[in-house]
Amino acid sequence: MTPMQHAEAALAADAAHADAAIWIHRQPDAAILDRARTLEAEGPRGRPLWGIPFVVKDNIDVAGVPTTAGCPGYAYTPAVDAPAVRRLLEAGALFIGKTNLDQFATGLVGTRSPYGVPRNVFDPELVPGGSSSGSACAVAAGIVRFALGTDTAGSGRVPAAFGGIVGLKPTVGSISATGLVPACRSVDTISVFARSVDEALAVQRVIAGFDGQDPYARRPPYPHLRRSAALPAPRVAMADVAPLCEPAVAAAYRQACGFLNAAPIDISLFLESARLLYEGPWVAERTAALRDVLGRRPDVLHPTTRTILESGLDRRTVDAFDAFHTLRQARREAEHLFARHDALLLPTAPFCPSLAEVVADPLGPNRRLGTFTNFANLCDMAGYAVPIGFAPDGTPVGGMLLGPAWSEGRLAPLADALHRRFAATVGATGHPLPPPPPPDTLAADETALFCIGAHMSGLPLNGQVTGLGGRFLRQATTEPAYRLFALGNRPGLLRASGGGAVAGEVWALPTAAIGTLLAQVPPPLGFGTVALADGPCLGFLAESAGVADAPDVTRFGGWRAWLGTQAEGS
Structure with a gap:
């Protein structure tokens, strides 16, 4: 497809889907088409994403477009693009707009926004998942091929599960966080939503890179984004988590474990560390990031966001050290795990709550959604969320393959095989999955x-x-x-x-x-x-x-x- 064809298809899909709550800012049709014409006139020039439409979660800077982080009273207009956005534009991608989110990326439900709630593409009575709700819905509805989100506690994976698409959670520090409104700065990462594992990996190859201006940036120890071939004897771990899940999720997870011949392990220490993200010192890190807003302008905050941020003011330093020691134990356990296994397979989320459930209890369902996602960044893991089946009501169930930091390329064939075993189409579009590319050949280095x-x-x-x-x-x-x-x-x-x-x-x-x-x-x-x-x-x-x-x-x-x-x- 040409850039103009891509642009026209994106605009038509957006009009057909008709969900204004996906957007906080959408580029005018004329601006999108003008940019597509320019790209088409220039030709590919070797740019890997030439003319492909994308959207950006509205806590990531795009030059000249307001960044709100889901809070109108916080809005500012950046003069420069975040490095990840700049790299996409340089690769020829076509910017469509900025998407809705749980305010300040604080939430996994996708409902904590003054800009409305993006519609779950499979069932409008269910939450879309968050915090990257708009970005995931834009891909799941077929408006764009890929989108930028963020992931601290699962914000790049939970909405992927509820939309029946792929969510890539990169290694923390592998993508510059400059131009990203922080949630928990030490464990934040920009993430990718896409139609397939390999399309997500292709986007990460473009946006990844060391940034000396980002104090949490890390240099990869080796080229980690090259795709492996499918392993002849993968070693996959799983856990007995059925009691924590709704029956449909447990059933789909059981089938996925059987497909990968996964072996049981104990993940109790990971589950304990997961609770630290919202019940330990990392809540105070969220509070620190927004100290000025909370202290001077608390009325601009969403009520639930404000409640969470205010709870960070009560955290004690002595408890923080207990949490740090627990996390060190969990990280060591992760080292032992990945010395014996290539990946850990878990459900992405134990259930998908209804909008009514979240209205009745704004905190409880959200807390439960992070059961399996919260610990990944804390324990320095990378991974993919992919569809692993459908519930009897037709809504998708997501699974998550996690590996150690810098394992995205090695995990890709395993995650792709899992995806294709249990899904044949993209999100709610009915469009077939794009074909997988061959593994990367031997490189010069x-x-x-x-x-x-x-x-x-x-x-x-x-x-x-x-x-x-x-x-x-x-x-x-x-x-x-x-x-x-x-x-x-x-x-x-x-x-x-x-x-x-x-x-x-x-x-x-x-x-x-x-x-x-x-x-x-x-x-x-x-x-x-x-x-x-x-x-x-x-x-x-x-x-x-x-x-x-x-x-x-x-x-x-x-x-x-x-x-x-x-x-x-x-």
Whole structure:
């Protein structure tokens, strides 16, 4: 599609959906069409988002457009774009408008706004989810292909679940927060809503980047936004959370766990840390961000927002240190979790409340919505919210795949497979999901490494590879010229006459990390050139003296097959 076709389609979809509460500011039709004509006249120029319409949550600055954060009395007009917005415009994206939100991004229901409540695209009696309500609804209704939101406690994931779309929660600090009205500054991140996992990842590739002016910005330890291929043996964790969920959510979650063959773990410490976001010192951080408004102009605040912010004034420092210690324990637990598993699968939200329920109890339903989302940023996780099924009434149920910081590219194929297993269309549009792209090929700053043992996916030492930025490329076999030996809990590969073909996996590893990984490999193992069926590749090899007395397991065709025979015999 051309920029003009994109623009006309967006305007038509907005008119057909007819929900003014999505918007706090919508660009005039003429301005949108004029910009589309300009983009079309310029041509793509290599810009990855050329002509694609997008919207921005109204707590993120767009030059010349008021930023309200859902509070008219707070409004200001920025002179410059937030870096994330600037990067999108430079990539050729077409700005449509700024969207509604729970005031100051304080809420998960999507109803705490003086600009109205965006309509849930599946059931107008239900909340749309928040705080990024307008952005999610704009994607779910087919007005735009992607939108910027924010995510502190789940604001980029809960409304994605209720709209049947994808919500990408990036690693905190990977996207500049300059030009973002803070909620909890230490754990805020700009987030992405999109039609599919890979479209969300493509947007993050554009907006991510270190910002020296943002004190919470972080440099990625490796290129983390390259898409892996689908893992042959993913290790996914789950938890017994059915008692916390409505029956339809529990049923959909059970099916998703079965699809990914997820293994149960205890997440009680994560659930405890989740409560800290609204019941611990991070409430005071919200209060600190809006101290001037609360002290001088409290009447401009939404009543529920004001209640929450005022509660931060009563927090005690001594309790804060208890919370900090609890969080450190939870972060260490997360390290152990992701050393053993590639991802944690949870429901995005335990239920979807009705508008009437929230009117009757403005705080209770909101608190429950954050059960599974609140801890992710506190525990330094990244993740995707994707549809995992539908309730009997036709409303979508969302699931969430979480991984450690900087795992967005590795999680993408797993999240995409989960999405496509349980949904075929985008939001409420009826439009088919866009096709998935192929995995990213080996980059110039990466080296292909052939793994034949415990460093393969699903096996105990795979974390040494992924922890250095490794990503799975493909399965492969050697030429029929090798012998495989069992050296206890790992194999040794040796080129030998009369050998056979040995199966393994090719991983892409940052070239700068090859030496670091080699330093973790004990003798008689090391790295050398391995002749694969499709060409030479760096890989694990053994010294001949080190395997002299070891059992020869070549006949099994690979280490994973050998392990299978041992499991059967145990």
